[in-house]
Amino acid sequence: MDSQVCVITVWYLLYIAYSNAIKTKVFIDTDNVIQTIPDRFLSVTIDTAQIQANWATLNFSSPKIQRLARGLAPCYLRVGGSSADFLQFNPGVQRDKNIQRSEEEYLKFSPYAKRNIQYEDKLTDAFEIQKLKNFTMSGKQWDELNHFVEMVGWDLIFDLNGLLRQNGLWLPDNAKLLMDYTTQKGYKIAGWELGNEPDVWRGFGYKINGSQHAADYRLLHRLLDNYPQWRNSIVIGPSVTMMTNLYTYMYLKDFLDAGGPDIVSHPTFHHYYGHGPDMTVAKFMDPKLLDSLKHQIKLVQGLAPYPLYGKVWLGETSSAWGGGAAGLSDRYVAGFMWLDKLGISASLGIEAVIRQDFYGNSYGLIDPTTLDPNPDLWSSFLFKILVGESVLNVTMDDQSGYVRMYAHCTNTLRTDYKRGSITLYGMNLMTEPTTVVFPQFQPDVKLYLYMLEPVGKDGLKSQTVALNGKTLKVNPDLTMSQVTDIPEIVNGTFTFPQQSFGFIVISDANVAACKNKV
Numbered sequence: 001m002d003s004q005v006c007v008i009t010v011w012y013l014l015y016i017a018y019s020n021a022i023k024t025k026v027f028i029d030t031d032n033v034i035q036t037i038p039d040r041f042l043s044v045t046i047d048t049a050q051i052q053a054n055w056a057t058l059n060f061s062s063p064k065i066q067r068l069a070r071g072l073a074p075c076y077l078r079v080g081g082s083s084a085d086f087l088q089f090n091p092g093v094q095r096d097k098n099i100q101r102s103e104e105e106y107l108k109f110s111p112y113a114k115r116n117i118q119y120e121d122k123l124t125d126a127f128e129i130q131k132l133k134n135f136t137m138s139g140k141q142w143d144e145l146n147h148f149v150e151m152v153g154w155d156l157i158f159d160l161n162g163l164l165r166q167n168g169l170w171l172p173d174n175a176k177l178l179m180d181y182t183t184q185k186g187y188k189i190a191g192w193e194l195g196n197e198p199d200v201w202r203g204f205g206y207k208i209n210g211s212q213h214a215a216d217y218r219l220l221h222r223l224l225d226n227y228p229q230w231r232n233s234i235v236i237g238p239s240v241t242m243m244t245n246l247y248t249y250m251y252l253k254d255f256l257d258a259g260g261p262d263i264v265s266h267p268t269f270h271h272y273y274g275h276g277p278d279m280t281v282a283k284f285m286d287p288k289l290l291d292s293l294k295h296q297i298k299l300v301q302g303l304a305p306y307p308l309y310g311k312v313w314l315g316e317t318s319s320a321w322g323g324g325a326a327g328l329s330d331r332y333v334a335g336f337m338w339l340d341k342l343g344i345s346a347s348l349g350i351e352a353v354i355r356q357d358f359y360g361n362s363y364g365l366i367d368p369t370t371l372d373p374n375p376d377l378w379s380s381f382l383f384k385i386l387v388g389e390s391v392l393n394v395t396m397d398d399q400s401g402y403v404r405m406y407a408h409c410t411n412t413l414r415t416d417y418k419r420g421s422i423t424l425y426g427m428n429l430m431t432e433p434t435t436v437v438f439p440q441f442q443p444d445v446k447l448y449l450y451m452l453e454p455v456g457k458d459g460l461k462s463q464t465v466a467l468n469g470k471t472l473k474v475n476p477d478l479t480m481s482q483v484t485d486i487p488e489i490v491n492g493t494f495t496f497p498q499q500s501f502g503f504i505v506i507s508d509a510n511v512a513a514c515k516n517k518v
């Protein structure tokens with residue numbers, strides 16, 4: 001090739017690259033607040049299976065754990081799951097001596113052995129659930145849980161055993177024992193739940209329909225009426241599995257119709273995008289799969305319209321059921337599903353998104369071995385700090401769903417941003433970067449960027465995440481990377497890197513709707 005042709009070719013390629021550079025126009029409706037979320041919107045679970053495992057790898061006294069937990073406050077801690085329907089409270093009981101002795105023997109062999117002790121995990125597959133066995137929660141375990149929750153500023157919602165039954169109805173004796181003990185100790189319990197995923201109880205050999213379960217909830221209310229501190233407490237349920245199943249939808253309808261609006265203060269359902277072993281990187285980033293949540297939320301809200309019923313909660317939710325997707329649910333790639341779930345839920349008026357789980361299995365916010373934050377914990381911290389209560393409507397010229405953005409008023413209580421600021425969060429799922437522009441604002445309006453990208457050769461499967469290029473970590477002296485210290489400031493537009501997510505604050509947005517709200 002002679003040099004002239006070469007130069008022309010280079011110019012031609014540059015021209016193509018320039019003219020094809022992808023641009024995303026984002027428009028925010030600043031005239032209306034479309035939804036309001038409470039400060040406990042982003043909340044977490046600990047699976048009841050962890051009580052059975054005597055908390056497994058978690059040490060409630062660890063300053064690191066306490067620090068990480070405090071970072072999520074205020075939030076609800078929902079302790080529930082399949083094992084909840086196998087738990088009985090016994091204040092006097094010691095842990096089974098034989099089990100404890102065997103564990104101690106086992107642990108002598110390896111410092112990391114603790115997490116390998118095989119306990120039953122939360123599983124929604126009927127085949128697997130049949131393996132669950134009755135077990136006892138001791139007064140000591142209940143004390144440990146309540147002390148921790150109080151220390152870190154969380155609010156406990158406890159899932160009671162719904163399979164303690166007699167003559168077709170729930171048997172409240174054991175719940176009463178727990179409530180009496182709790183009252184005597186003075187523990188504050190924010191809310192109650194009765195059973196877990198009752199629509200799949202048939203997997204345990206119980207056939208209890210929605211109207212029968214609504215009657216169980218009436219008994220729970222009758223019990224709570226005996227305790228002045230809980231007469232108006234939160235009651236969530238019926239914690240059914242997903243709306244992908246007609247049986248589950250009909251079960252929920254039966255429950256809500258029979259229960260009426262008063263039976264639960266917040267109707268709940270559970271949501272996962274798929275079964276752990278079936279998940280892939282591509283699925284975590286599939287706009288259609290991400291969008292499928294909208295449909296499920298709308299189905300449930302259709303059955304429980306607000307304000308006739310309380311606002312719907314995602315009572316237990318994560319990327320994949322069956323413990324999560326190994327090597328994916330605890331990696332950078334999980335952030336697409338997590339941030340998108342928060343965005344869709346907030347925009348559609350879901351009042352709480354309770355993340356399965358704080359720790360345990362692959363979907364934990366912290367790694368069960370190192371007890372260090374997984375990428376989703378860092379995004380959760382950013383969400384708690386930057387994202388305010390008032391949700392704004394975002395529209396984009398590109399309807400493909402590969403660039404996804406959500407907007408709220410900025411949380412001015414936890415940042416120094418001025419009132420009237422807005423926070424956007426979202427993702428670019430494309431394999432190429434895109435230039436994001438906001439035509440409604442001044443062309444040089446300052447954008448404060450908090451862009452999260454994976455660190456190292458594992459790419460999307462990295463367990464380490466960087467904020468604006470700086471790796472986020474908890475240091476040995478337990479100081480943590482300050483997630484809001486270091487925004488990158490650009491004028492007017494920013495380049496959203498391919499396959500990444502982040503937060504953007506527009507401090508000079510001067511949005512009237514955000515002036516007297518957060």
Ligand SMILES: *[C@@H]1O[C@H](CO)[C@@H](O)[C@H](O)[C@H]1NC(C)=O
Binds near residue numbers: 059060061062063
């Ligand atoms: C739990 O953490 C505390 C505080 O760091 C420590 O003193 C204690 O030894 C730990 N317990 C276990 C079982 O590791």
Ligand SMILES: *[C@@H]1O[C@H](CO)[C@@H](O)[C@H](O)[C@H]1NC(C)=O
Binds near residue numbers: 209210211212254
């Ligand atoms: C639910 O079960 C009860 C008791 O078996 C029965 O009387 C009732 O008709 C059932 N309701 C529905 C909607 O199937």
Ligand SMILES: *[C@@H]1O[C@H](CO)[C@@H](O)[C@H](O)[C@H]1NC(C)=O
Binds near residue numbers: 395
């Ligand atoms: C958000 O904007 C879109 C597009 O303009 C519109 O169709 C939708 O109804 C709006 N949503 C709300 C809740 O206002």
Ligand SMILES: *[C@@H]1O[C@H](CO)[C@@H](O)[C@H](O)[C@H]1NC(C)=O
Binds near residue numbers: 444489
């Ligand atoms: C943004 O604009 C300011 C002046 O308002 C300028 O000082 C700064 O260098 C600009 N930043 C970038 C990244 O262009």
